[in-house]
Amino acid sequence: MRQKPGTKQSHGEKVVKDIRRATRKQYSAEEKIRIVLDGLKGEDSIAELCRREGIAQSLYYSWSKEFLEAGKKRLAGDTARAATSTEVKDLRREARDLKEVVAEQALELRLLKKSMIGDGGDDE
Structure with a gap:
């Protein structure tokens, strides 16, 4: 051969x-x-x-x-x-989940700020 x-x-x-x-x-x-x-x-x-x-x-x-x-x-x-591939996948999944939590909290904070501005300016 x-x-x-x-x-x-x-x-x-x-x-x-x-x-x-x-x-x-x-x-x-x-x-x-x-x-x-x-x-x-x-x-x-x-x-x-x-x-x-x-x-x-x-x-x-x-x-x-x-x-x-x-x-x-x-x-x-x-x-x-070097990290193993399963460790890398787990870390990426955790990072994605944390980013989602941060995005949700940022959205809630923005909504609260808008509601506070809307409530404070319309007292008359």
Whole structure:
């Protein structure tokens, strides 16, 4: 299936490659941590662990490096982190709700001011 440089890929090979790319398993952060911790335990070899999990050893080692670097930064006091997509969605929803409350209160305040001006000027 591998092609030499300069040769054209057939339509069938392109379709297969696209399907493999689309059906590639996406691992959550928790799954990555579990796999790296299993490797650090040393109960099984890294090759056996990767075979069992269906990942390449290079992928395991890159996850392991990221995991250890993140731990090092955390222990060094660098606590800044990127927000997860669910956190961002929750914050956006909360901001929208707060904006609605502010808009409602501003409208009520404007109506109260108009009623006070209307009442105060028509005493005669």
